[in-house]
Amino acid sequence: MTTQDARTSAATTTTDGAIGSHKDYLEGARPDIRVPVRRVHLTNGRDVTLYDTSGPYTDPAVTTDVRRGLAPLRENWIIQRGDTEEYAGRELRPEDDGLKHTAPRGGRLQGAAGDLAGLDAVFPGRPRQPRRSRDGRSVTQLGYAKRGEITPEMEFVAVREKLEPAFVRDEIAAGRAVLPANVNHPETEPMVIGRNFLVKVNANIGNSAVTSSIEEEVEKMTWATRWGADTVMDLSTGRNIHTTREWVLRNSPVPIGTVPLYQALEKVDGKAEELSWEVYKDTVIEQCEQGVDYMTVHAGVLLRYVPLTARRKTGIVSRGGSIMAAWCLAHHQESFLYTHFGELCEILRAYDVTFSLGDGLRPGCIADANDAAQMAELDTLGELNRIAREHDVQTMIEGPGHVPMHKIKENIDRQQEVCDEAPFYTLGPLTTDIAPAYDHITSGIGAAMIGWWGTAMLCYVTPKEHLGLPDKDDVKTGVITYKIAAHAADLAKGHPGAQDWDDALSDARFEFRWEDQFNLALDPETARAFHDETLPAEPAKTAHFCSMCGPKFCSMKISHEIREQHGDALTPDEVAAGMAEKSREFAASGNRVYLPVTN
């Protein structure tokens, strides 16, 4: 691969901002706290400011280069705290990338393996040393919060969420929220996950043994954040796991999550029974040093729970869960994730990596929802949450899966109870099994509901779920669907200011400000394109009617007449009292309900 190739690849990375808006920043308590927002300029002279996850890519003032990575936004904050130090770090090994080739740390661009294409090469950016806590000190946001400190990261998310920094700190201290921010991922823009904040959305990416390249995964990451993904999980399982992750991390403005077990299993050639605490620990440290912000750990799959799944309709559907179940059975021992959990906490604390305690026994179909296996594991996750908390390790809890609507509330209520209100992070849930190819919708329904009832982050599902790997279109559809679910939940929770967005768009609709309607939409391009399919001409964008009713039947137009006749300045009672008079005026005006039309 040549430098020329890399530059061409870089050009494909998403860098365009949303139409009709521009990137802006809100300044925080200190000048280096600059919180990105998307500012939509309306044709009536007003602005609407929206939460923005797209990172520096959508800022025309910033030149990005995927070969160099993003600027380390948080680096000074981390250094200034003085509680971490750089160190040599773990030696990289061929098996980190699936036994294929050696990958020296931070080296220059080099064609490491002949079978690699596109960005499939060692990340060429600036050399870096990993960082970890000094002298075993607690360097987690939870640790700071418990000690009463407000970090720049907390200040940042307070501005982002329009809340007080002390509130952010208190929610984190209580374990009701997490702020995933590995000291080795200084490129990330701080964000918070908790039931008293905006509902967040995660997008999964990742190659598999069957398909996909590093280049595609980096592009999917920037693409997902462009449409609103708050975090991205890299679930790669094929070759080049380490290298893919390096490219993704160095270019990601959002926290990155992983499932270290997938890579550990690659290291033992896919034989679950050959997994060990040593291999797993080595992998976790490798990923901590790279900068992974949160890790799914299936430590709740206990030996005695496995038989509870034997009579399920679809058994164990979590990859991590099934791997650990197989290990437990093979060794007839409790899982090394469970028996070494305290040690794992010590490791994660040193880098401020957040636990995402995986639900390895989540139900894979409607028939298995809320069953004994799932509930048993949830109890154990509650126990592990308390241990993690004692170690100052931030923790969230993963949730299902497939759950019919009437069992969703029971599910989250139970989670909140047994896990001391730790943030719930759910996949969907899918509310029916009958619609493969539409599982973004079957699950978007469940996601909106469980978000309303308190889930803090929703893991998206794409139309390809159960069928194949998502391409860029699927990623976009999944993210948009889940942004809808998250925002619907914010509205239902009465999150302060959430309805402003709806109100701005509805005002634009009522006043036939078509361009504003498009620009305020979650997906301006598609909204505009759909309008233009029926009424393509430019005048139609200022027309006081639309293609649904045509010029004569427009209800909005009639409503305007009613408002004009009946006065903005009157209360409903006053309006009623004056109605007879108004009626005479209406008649005097010629009873014209519709404006003259030309066809």
Add this chain to the structure above:
Amino acid sequence: MTTQDARTSAATTTTDGAIGSHKDYLEGARPDIRVPVRRVHLTNGRDVTLYDTSGPYTDPAVTTDVRRGLAPLRENWIIQRGDTEEYAGRELRPEDDGLKHTAPRGGRLQGAAGDLAGLDAVFPGRPRQPRRSRDGRSVTQLGYAKRGEITPEMEFVAVREKLEPAFVRDEIAAGRAVLPANVNHPETEPMVIGRNFLVKVNANIGNSAVTSSIEEEVEKMTWATRWGADTVMDLSTGRNIHTTREWVLRNSPVPIGTVPLYQALEKVDGKAEELSWEVYKDTVIEQCEQGVDYMTVHAGVLLRYVPLTARRKTGIVSRGGSIMAAWCLAHHQESFLYTHFGELCEILRAYDVTFSLGDGLRPGCIADANDAAQMAELDTLGELNRIAREHDVQTMIEGPGHVPMHKIKENIDRQQEVCDEAPFYTLGPLTTDIAPAYDHITSGIGAAMIGWWGTAMLCYVTPKEHLGLPDKDDVKTGVITYKIAAHAADLAKGHPGAQDWDDALSDARFEFRWEDQFNLALDPETARAFHDETLPAEPAKTAHFCSMCGPKFCSMKISHEIREQHGDALTPDEVAAGMAEKSREFAASGNRVYLPVTN
């Protein structure tokens, strides 16, 4: 237009059945009760029988011809009751079709207007006389049910819903369900709408002054029923309203709904204040004679409610509601729909046309949800429901619109209370305003929830809502999305047998029966296509893994191993007891969790 043209047009009508299944019929209490089902044949030798709305088009044993219309399935039942009679009927007038051309009843094919294309011509099928009740007798399904009679239509839906005929009768008698079946639409396959039955889905079609042709509308109707629409509303507002409706009715296997006000307004050249009871009544009779099964009537928009909308964010968004509001203001009188409601009941009773009492003041945005205007109108709809019921006219109540999740339950609970449990028929509701181009999803969320809580029929919303007129793809997306919402609601309500479909699909998924998974899907074509995008080769359809995890990480495969190791024949307790032994066996078998893989 030539006969040749018509034949070509006919060829475009949807006639293909779903892949991997065939049309079958369940026989009822008498041989002429043949209830259509879609029978899916699984590769394990079993069958799954699914509800089928697609009509004779998907039966290869039936030759359909859109120029002749469907066979009059119910004709003998109607004649045998002996309580209706044919009569000359209302004389057709040029303005019935928008002042464009005369349209003699049941005439031969003739090029009536030079500007018409495709099927835009008088329906050429068999001559027919309209039918109405003899001597003012009550010929509605509600009338029969109140008198304790079980009609063939009730027998038919009992088989269709897998319930007892007496239960169907009792639900209709109680006003909790309607069976829309105009005596002039004998082509319809009986179906029932009520909270204790499967949740139904309506699809809207209809041309407007701006776009669309008759041919397209007929095709959209068959296409919508092909994907599962239980009823279709023809909301045409442009030219050729009468003729479009005739083509749709004669070819529709599902009940057809309309909003007669739209056509009445065309007759007075779009001037709302020139509407009158006489013009409206004439239009209603015209449509009753054609065979419309249910009619939206905005009789709840009272003069005193109109000022309640003056301060709304989006005013009145219902076309019918805004027309009636304008009329009330212009005349300073109570609406003719309200003052003549008893007379209207008499007309509808003579044909067994079902009321769909329209919510003319439904909210058009989140900010206006559940407001005073909407609730005031709902009270009036409750009053009108009681009057209709006294007249033996079947009645359902239309509902919103735009409602955030936390206000949905309040909405339906109030409707059920003030409308004596009359079936609720809701548009969505949309749970947020921010996603034009994705309002099938914003509303699918609300639809699933309100369906669970008791809504009997969901009016679909397509991706084009607020932006343009739906094309065929949009119709399909809207119907599939709403079938998901309806089925999720059936599951949550615990509807008997609803979960069988999910279970069959999940079994197929767990056993890697890919073809069965596709064929059981709501949309087999798309499910198969998505799978093939990643793993196109034929062997992948029998592979015991999929493209998400690849061959090495498959959780389903591991689950099978667990099941094999831990015995289908044991209870969880027995399994637990025997685990140590099993673990030794597992080790003895070589600890192979994965099958050997070739790459």
